[in-house]
């Protein structure tokens with residue numbers, strides 16, 4: 271960092287306004303505004319097909335927007351795509367390396383793509399950092415899912431990008447490997463990298479500094495996990511006891527009840543009007559052997575609500 275320049279003085283790493291993309295006449299990203307500061311880890315969440323990948327690709331210069339403007343790393347997303355691509359690490363949903371090349375060959379290949387000077391050294395340093403030096407000759411396709419993703423992350427950070435755009439980097443990876451992957455993301459952020467990461471996993475959303483939730487191409491919530499839960503104004507009651515499954519059936523679709531979801535032997539009942547929700551639960555209490563207590567609303571409860579609201583508006 272230049273002397274005399276504080277973190278807050280520096281321009282945002284991503285600053286886009288009214289970003290819009292249409293495919294076949296249909297807008298799949300609509301007037302999105304997004305600002306991300308240096309060093310932030312921002313989670314990009316939303317249902318399938320809501321426009322996350324399309325937005326990420328517009329930000330890193332891989333896709334030309336139909337509307338809107340903005341900068342990424344200080345470069346204009348409309349006119350300086352090449353500058354942006356060079357400074358960004360982009361990891362796609364699917365394993366993007368060659369399964370039939372060795373681990374080392376893949377790293378050398380990627381280092382060449384990024385125009386790095388000493389490709390052999392870059393590959394060797396990356397192998398050492400990953401602890402994969404002894405397995406350098408192994409075909410990448412034979413790695414476990416978790417290792418494939420770690421290799422892909424290492425490959426897309428070899429050229430020392432300032433921004434990482436990760437599109438569902440841990441889809442289908444087991445929890446331990448996902449946790450390790452996220453530890454690495456935090457280490458990279460501590461070194462000053464900014465990260466925008468799309469995910470469908472709630473535990474991963476909770477590991478982000480901030481979350482942006484998109485549905486049908488529109489951002490419908492943003493903030494920290496607790497801000498998003500507070501903004502939702504949802505109330506959650508938890509039903510337990512023998513009668514919980516039957517009570518859940520009776521409550522489904524009742525006035526004031528917006529979500530009914532079993533969690534193990536308990537049932538979570540969620541609504542935005544606390545009084546109406548309580549009245550509905552009281553009305554089934556007499557006929558069912560249940561205990562009721564107030565619970566914490568979860569991020570998942572909020573996202574399900576946001577998704578249903580957006581779906582209703584779309585119809």
Ligand SMILES: Nc1ncnc2c1ncn2[C@@H]1O[C@H](COP(=O)(O)OP(=O)(O)OP(=O)(O)O)[C@@H](O)[C@H]1O
Nearest residue numbers: 293294298316317318319320321322323324325438
């Ligand atoms: N090249 C394309 N041509 C036509 N339609 C496209 C194209 N790319 C994406 N779409 C459509 O745009 C919409 C948004 O897709 P996008 O991949 O951005 O969503 P997403 O939020 O990343 O979804 P997921 O969580 O499933 O990865 C979808 O309806 C998709 O089918």
